[in-house]
Amino acid sequence: MDTLPLPDGGSAAAPPTPDTLRELYSLMAAVRQLDVAAVAWQRQGIIPGYAPELGQEAAQVGSAYAVDTSRDFVFPTYRETGVARALGVDMVKYMSTHKASWHGGLYDPQISRLAPIQAVVAGSVLHAVGWAHGQTLARTAGGRLAVAMTYFGDGASSQGDVHEAMNFAAVLKAPVVFFVQNNGWAISVPTERQVAGGSVAARAAGYGIPALQVDGNDVVAVLQATQRAFAHCRSGNGPVLIEAMTYRRGPHSTSDDPGRYRSLSEERDGAGEDPLERLRRQLLADGGADDGFFPQAHAAAVAEADTVREGLEALGPRPGSEMFDLVFQEPTPALQSQAAKWREESEHV
Structure with a gap:
C-alpha cells in the first residue's frame, strides 16, 4: 500500500551512499547487541525489566535516521532502544528507566529530541500530535515545518487514543508521522485477531491521511519511506502513517513467555529475513563493504554494550x-x- 504523493519537487530522495549503508549496518549491529545484552542483564538482576526488540532493528534505525535532530522531535514507547541509539542518545541514561533509576530516562529530551520513554500504551501518539500542532501555530510565512514522529505497535493501534490523535492531526494538518511497527503480536494476540483487515495502514484513509506500508526488515526501504513522509509533513501537507511490517522475534517483555502462545516453528516461519543479514548481503553484493567490515562492526557493538553495562551498574538511586x-x-x-x-x-x- 502506498497512497503518499511524491514530494513537492516531484522526486524521491537519492538512494543512500555506501558510507550511509555501512553506518546503518553498524547502528543495527550496536542495537542488536544492546538488545540481546539487556535481556541478559535482566536475567542477571542488573535491571528489573526490559522490552526486547529483536528483529525490529531495521524499522527503528531506518526511521530514526531520517530525523533532523536540529528541529524534529520523536515520541517513543518503551521498546525504542534502536531509535534512541540511532538518534545518538546516551544509552546509559536511556537505560536508566529499565534500571528503575528514573522514569522516562535521564537523558535531556530537548537536546536529544527524544521525548521521555512512554509506558502508557498509545500515550506518546497524543503527545506527538500536540507538539506537531504547536509547530503549525509557530510557523512563519514560507517556513518549513519541524516534524513529530511517534512510534506505536499494531496492538496499540486499537486504542481509542490513536483514533483521536489521527483525527485531530488530519483535521488540523499537523506535521506528524505515525510510525507503526507491526511486529505481528499485541503481546499474545496475533495481528489478525485484533486489527480488522490485518492492516493498520488501511485505516489512514478513513482520516484522509496518506499511508505507506513498507517491509520493516529492509532498512533502506524504511529510511526512504520515512524521508518521503517527512518531506510531505514538512511542506505543510499534514500527517502521514507508515506501517513497517516486521516481526517480534523475542518475548513481549522479559516477564513474557511466548512459548505459551506460539511455537518455535511459528517463530521461524513468521520472522522473515533477518534485517542485519539482509543488509550484509546487499553490502557485499554491491561492493559497499568487504568481509572484514562485519567482524569489526560486531566487535565495536560488543564493546559498546559492555560500556553501557558498566555505566548501568554504577548508577545509584535517585x-x-x-x-x-x-x-x-x-x-x-x-x-x-x-x-x-x-x-x-x-x-x-
Missing part, C-alpha cells in the same frame, strides 16, 4: 525528594505536608 519536587510547578499544601512527613520518616529531619 534522591527520594524528587518524587515531590517534580509533581507540580507550584506545590500544593497537601504535597508539602507529604514531603515533610517523608523527610521526617526517611531522612529523620
